[in-house]
Amino acid sequence: MNDTHSAAVLQPRPWLSHLQPYVPGAPAADPDGSLASNENALGPSPRVAAALPGSLPGAERYPDALSSGLVRRIAETHGIPVDTILVGNGSDELIQLLVTAYAAYGGHVVCADPPYQLHEKLPVMLGAEVTKVPLREWAHDLEAMRALAADLAFVCNPHNPTGAILPPHEVLGFARGNRAALTVVDEAYIEYAEAGEGASLISSAARGELAVLRTFSKFYGLAGMRVGFLVADPAIIRTLQAIRLPFSVNSAAQVAAEIALADRDHGDRVRESTRENRGRLIAAFRASGYEVLESQTNFILVFAPDEARLVGRLSEAGIQVRPGSSLGVPGSVRISVPNDAGMAMFGRLPWLQTP
Template sequence: MTIDDLPIRDDLRGTSPYGAPQLEVAVRLNTNEHAFAVPDEVVDAIAKAVQAELRDLNRYPDRDAAALRADLADYLGHGLTAANLWAANGSNEVQQQLLQAFGGPGRTALGFGPSYSMHPILAAGTGTRWIGALRDPDFGLTPADAVAQVEQHRPDLVFLCSPNNPTGTALDPAVIDAVLAVAPGMVLVDEAYFEYARPGTRSALGLLPGHPRLVVTRTMSKAFGFAGGRLGYLAADPAVVDAVQLVRLPYHLSALTQAAARAALAHRDALLATVDAIKEQRDRIVAELRARGFRVADSDANFVLFEVGGDQRTVWRRLLDNGVLVRDVGLSGWLRVTAGTPAETDAFLGALS
């Protein structure tokens, strides 16, 4: 028996699930995890918060995650309230719910590649036709090019990634403004890496007033170092939150996840204290690679995309043989490396030599 022997949907035949290699190597810099472990004080706080929930696990959790949404609104600021926030098990689930509510059979979603490879997978899973629009050869995106492609295809959802994955570059705010002006449906701005952005980078959160079809998604997996906790969220007009609740599973966010996430948010200063250290290593990688003659994309994230000048699969394997795992994102001639600790940066640069 193989998957081809099963009566799966025809549009899923021949496709592959999302996933990065999970290999036991000395230095893992392939999945953009925050490099620093959760501080002891936060570990203790999360443990106490989870412990307090254990006796009542015979009861369902708060279906609306009201307290968590209020905490997330407080973190984001911008005048947001709990009514503007929605949370789920990672920003992938949030985006899947948005596609369930606003996409589906007979509808389309558009994104500008190369970008986050999960977006078209989520679209396929919800029966939404994916339109792969393109960035410039240097991975940039101008307002005029974005508008032209949106007007050509008239998608029901537009995905914008800022900072973009895998290139790392934040969008010019003028691109978001221009797309909002012409998009016929929903506009989703994925800001998973925003906390790593360089000073002066504008968040799309400031555009929410007056744009009821704009959605900004964020995650605690990256800068908060909460990848194992699985907590993503969106900020939008309250009507969007109401729409998403039409398709969410009942009690989708466990009491343990809610408690752990709230404890982490209460200690956000301690968790975000190492963001600057990650940004320092990112900028170090960019400067060092450029000094060696590599072509490198500008990065506002916790990773760097660089051109290897040949078959990226060969370089990926050679780095792995030297104990360093980076990411082959399927972009011919390019690899992506996560910015880690100073020691991990040393290991990467040494292995690349």
């Protein structure tokens, strides 16, 4: 490249100029203190680690482009047809595909304010207009969202970063009555909800009433493998299959997700540990004078006018959390629910009253 083509004169497309790189949560030196990214502190099913070496012979071959084995397993687990399921490289890839197909370059997306970051960023990146609707009592204001005619409406349920959940019948009522062409319900944390699968709208998605996103990154402890799936009308699935990169989900990830989905006992342990430690953590911060939102997820939102100080004090103790100002909730700190070793790190903080 000569001087006239240097990066200084080469400009990105105009709608990209304000975008900043995604800032991931900082990891801690001791992984038990890594509480910035809502990962699963108990890790995946131990059966995954046992099976993965078996997926390496054959690595010279491309992966199954349709993730057929995993799709069949998801279909059986949720009692839905295989042609309503698309597996992606994390649910983030599927958000990108949905926006590319239905809202890119001139379309309109509505989401919450603050949203899960990529419900805003990916539409902006793809030249769509985004309207953010402020939360009401820390959950989506469906009434206000309903008034907006959009191509896509993102509803994150339970919501990240607040942990609040809306009853599924309210979200379904919104999807049926709203003016957006397609409602996408992001259920990344639904397995942690009190009602469990009862809070999910997967069957409505399989009937074509809306679309549902799920991930293996949270409850199933496979954030590093990058697997998520979409449930939607078969016509939507076919459209997205036509525009996707063919081999985005690697073979090891497909094997890992299939095994993780089948290990119900590990799932029960994750659910139990998360509920217990979440309750203890909320109680400790409340006893120490902080306001904390109720949560149906694997994270809590602690209100802290001294946000930077709280982040710093936790960091000094080896605990990395996410500053609320980076998530659109200044004056708060989002903390992923730790495992027992992580809870012990909080127990050693002299300024935190652990009941």
